[in-house]
């Protein structure tokens with residue numbers, strides 16, 4: 001049997017098994033094709049960006065590892081991204097940070113404008129990659145003391161408000177150009193290493209700054225505003241201004257998107273359990289799918305129970321159209337393109353597994369109080385042949401099947417990434 005015939009044979013057998021449980025595999029694959037994952041640009045260059053100021057990564061963000069071949073220019077990053085997209089089935093998005101603009105001279109954060117992202121917008125159009133966006137509230141002298149939008153100095157606060165407004169306009173321009181809303185996510189590092197004397201004042205200032213940023217009504221067909229909470233960071237161990245409660249209240253009261261980052265909660269807390277609660281009160285959600293190891297370490301996303309639970313919750317709650325899935329990890333100890341491929345393929349695979357679940361049947365058992373059948377079927381599902389469906393999906397979408405993608409990354413590393421070490425920019 002040829003390789004293609006083998007894959008198809010395995011797929012047909014798997015399809016029959018799923019059909020016996022009432023699952024329409026073809027419908028699941030058709031749905032899967034429509035679900036984008038927003039790849040984060042910052043995995044490709046260790047969150048360095050292209051401002052060229054030499055500012056160190058700070059504000060509690062840390063990248064470890066020194067694997068050779070980091071992208072040093074927008075063109076290198078785009079080339080690496082194209083390589084990554086070629087390994088991942090489906091049509092996916094790109095999540096850009098403001099510090100990744102193309103600046104010909106010194107442009108401070110309050111001066112960023114759509115023209116600095118024209119290269120990205122044109123590239124996205126040409127590649128069929130839609131863009132999401134983030135203001136950058138770190139790696140800047142005005143963020144060095146740990147405060148930005150909640151800063152006690154009104155001048156510094158205004159600088160960061162202006163950055164937020166500028167970024168929102170850039171995001172709106174991107175959304176208009178791509179005819180798909182650009183999700184613009186605000187995360188600020190603001191917080192104290194030690195016990196604050198006032199937990200209240202910085203929060204009041206943060207709310208006021210956010211209101212100023214969102215004062216202008218922009219077309220939701222172009223831009224969607226999201227806010228991201230965090231439990232603690234390095235240097236903000238005792239107090240984070242933008243805590244979960246703060247942003248949950250803010251997002252509900254202003255009807256904004258809440259961003260749930262999987263690494264931003266207590267290690268025993270999971271975001272999968274928050275999705276259905278939060279979506280009762282906010283219109284839409286942004287997820288930063290990440291993997292914290294003991295802390296918000298931003299490890300590459302692997303095929304964990306929690307990753308599967310996140311996708312299950314999205315499918316079981318019928319939330320696919322209300323949840324924007326983004327990734328947030330940065331690992332410089334392995335090949336950076338491989339990091340994207342591993343993390344994103346896992347996210348798509350976990351979504352496939354969720355779509356292959358006989359959800360109605362499980363929920364019927366639950367409604368009837370038949371928890372025995374619910375548990376029995378959930379456990380049987382764990383050993384269903386989803387890998388054969390996944391392989392067939394990869395094959396039909398024209399991307400490598402199984403570990404074949406690794407050979408492509410190794411060849412790319414030899415031909416492109418490792419050469420960077422000896423080449424000036």
Ligand SMILES: C[C@H](O)[C@H](O)[C@@H](O)C(=O)CO
Nearest residue numbers: 042134187228261288328
């Ligand atoms: C670089 C990102 O903005 C950042 O990871 C943010 O989303 C975050 O999660 C900070 O801990």
Ligand SMILES: [Mn+2]
Nearest residue numbers: 228261288328
């Ligand atoms: Mn995040």
